[in-house]
Amino acid sequence: MLLRGAFAALGLMASTSRALEVTVTDDSSIKKAADTVAYGLVKFYTGNNTGDVPGNLPDPYYWWQCGAMFGTLVDYWHYTGDDQYNAITLQAMVHQAGDDEDFMPKNQTMTLGNDDQGFWALAAMSAAEHTFPDPLQTSLSGLQSCRPCSTSL
Template identity: 65%
Template sequence: MMDYYTGYQPGDVPGNIPDPYYWWEAGAMFGAMVEYWYYTGDDHWNNMTTQALLHQVGDNNNFMPQNQTLSLGNDDQIFWAFAAMAAAELGYPDPPKDQPQWLSLAENVFNSQATRWDMDTCGGGLHWQVFEYNGGYSYKNTISNGGFFDVAARLARYTGNDTFAEWADKVWDWTNSMGFIDDEWHVHDGADSKDNCTEVNTSQHAYLPAVYLHGAANMYNIVSVRQGCSTSDDT
């Protein structure tokens, strides 16, 4: 996988992978490299991985670099948050002390996306694109909302902060109310806010159920742990 990566070379941009690959795919790739280190113990790629992740954090340390402004989607941003969240969860080596830390990066992405939750159309939800001038802004896609749900659930489990859990519940309930998850647990692509999300795009993609399953597993873990503690306290 790292054979495709050239960002470590002089004159190239750390964290980017060449066309035809997209920026979000680079985030997914470096998240995979964090997991590779964890499962194998091989730290050969750690310096490149850390350099790539930190180079793409942007001015506000929330994975919104200026070089992606013209095409930045909420789903793009969240894949980099997945990588930072995995680094925190798995104990991946910390960045230098003068750099943003993994947990704070994931929290910063969550905070920036929470402010974009749009109640003016469709009763809530995140738009596909971050900025209104980008094509496709009116579309509320399931991967953006599912990614936000997953990070909220993981932050809730990692930090114990109920605010994250409340947001995870909110996103899950909204997704269901829109029919993006149907009665047979098919997860659909999204809908356009121009018609108040009345026509659901029933296209299905493998990463849609994946993010909801992962977030739901984290929420289940929170409940299980709390119930276990309550049972222990009663005995």
């Protein structure tokens, strides 16, 4: 009886998961898979909701994971040309850069470490290297936001 229940649970789990099908020699296949993954990342993001903090994910996610996510979205834009997540990415990076543009925002100073800052700095460096679109000409244009961060590490 116990074994039958285990198989039933396994069958239920197997039916709710699926793998991405990618043809690595087909650009459109790769972009479609990347789009699916990017959408999967962003559906957890609540920082663009009224009353929430731009650049944060809800619990149980940590601040450094947010930096990794937005760095991934910068790379996603660069490699696919899909700019649908650029606005939330820019908003998050500008907000989390903080008042001193060193990725030590006041909403994170009690918990952040240098390694956490590093994820956000790497995201900013990727944005600078890939010439991430910045229509507002914020402080994240270029490598300005990476310099204070590297000196505070």
